[in-house]
Amino acid sequence: MSDKRPSKNQRRDAAREKAKQFRVDQKKKERRNKVLLQGGVGLAAIGIVVVVALVIMNSIRPAVPGPANMASDGILLGEGMTAVTTSALQPEATPVASKPDATGTVANIRVYVDYLCPFCGDFETTNGEQIAKWVESGAATVEIHPIAILTGRSAGSQYSLRAANAAACVANYSPDDFYAFNSAMFVDQPEENTVGRSDADLQELVKNSGVSTSLSQIDTCITDETYKSWVIAATDRATGGPIANSPLEAIAQTPTVLVDGKQYQGSLGDPKEFAAFVLQSVGESYSTSTPTPSATPAG
Template identity: 85%
Template sequence: MTTDGTSDNRPSKNQRRDAARKKAKQLRVEQQKKDRRNKIFLQGGIGVAALGIVVVVALVIMNSIRPAVPGPANMASDGLLLGEGLTAVTTSALQPDATPVASKPDATGTVANIRVYVDYLCPFCGEFETTNGDQIAQWVESGAATVEIHPIAILTGRSAGSQYSLRAANAAACVANYSPDDFYAFNSALFVDQPEENTVGRSDSDLQDVVKASGVSKSLSEINTCITDETYKSWVIAATDRATNGPIPNSAISAIASTPTVLVDGKQYQGSLKDPKEFAAFVLQSVGESYSTSTSTSTPTPAATTPAG
């Protein structure tokens, strides 16, 4: 007697379990290989990326750190001094790391020595210039005063990354170097439609336009190149550091804490920036005090004599 049926050829439970284990082991091995391969690729990619970052940083550093160059001519004191007729007092360029040579103030006590530290992004500097620029020019033109302007860049970080404060001061230095007698006009022009803080300010091309519009006609090509090359950038940074760290020669203050800082015969003006009469009165008072000091001399006492007998 035979039994009618088919034989069961399906894997047993143990066989299926063994097959699953082998498959799992195979998958683990393949995954480990894949992980090692990805790790190698990842490390290689990170290495390439890191190398790229190093190259970029190196290029930035190389482009930003330039060899120190001499400062602009006619600014050996870190400022440009204008005398009678608004004529610049010429000086040799200040060499890198050299100590500035302070301008000698008028010793007679009859000429007001006005010194102004300005940042071309500073709105208060704009107010002072708008209020007093014309009358200062008249005093200097006539010989009643001298004016020495020190461009500094303490607001470089407030121009949306464009470093306008620094670039404008560099442009002023370019004009001082190549066309010093036009410096006052350019300085005044920078405050017309002055850019506001936290804006990008003027581009280099805009600064070149201001140079031309202010009436500078001498060495325009050299000045334009000086602006785009930022020739005196390192000097502006150094001059700003010197001003903010002090000492400030021929003055009663130790360092420049803000702009504008206005000194008349060494005394700091702290009055209204919008009242030209108040500033004029301060100048008159300062000159009067300087004149009194310069003319006050001790009268010698005659020596006692013994009458002849």
């Protein structure tokens, strides 16, 4: 019986051939992996470029006109809480300062607010009602400037910016309801370093504050952040100054309250002190006139 087992040499040659084939297969595998890796890196790079492009496109949207009725960067309310209507401020245009009442009987009150600012809430809670009574009766005008200087203090939600945008939406579509909305924004006011109200919350607040016209347009305006670029520009103008109809160089804090161009620096929690300041400011501006606002807030 013959021995059919491979000889030693045959086994050695077979092992060499097998090793050779293994090296060939290994090199093919390495080349294939390299191609796949390069392709994957390329696709990842393309994906990153696409994402970055989308972020840039979404963050650098074309500037749009500001809201109607805020050509001064604020909304001016007069007797009966009726808004003074103005055309929308075009992008890059210079705001048109409101003309102060020149009769000598009307106090011109101007308030710069950030809806996340707790001190703004204190001022509104203390003085909002008496200011409303003065304006309703024609004893005063009030011009409210929503700005967003606390945008970075809302846990990444940009609440100040979104809230000021919501205010601009109301000013544009339902200006005579603006004061009621402005007051409602300080009821259960969100605290700093919280996310604040969502867009849905702001939409609900618009409705609950008594705004009854153009609700669908306002809802869309809030969701789309229509006036975001205007809020940023208006905030830059306020903090960069100068401040029209006032010796104030710039807005350094909120609330900043001006009466006939003079800055109120008294207590934010004492309505009598603010009423006395209004009376004094009007008296100084019009020394031959008798100002109408009472120094004692109505109960």
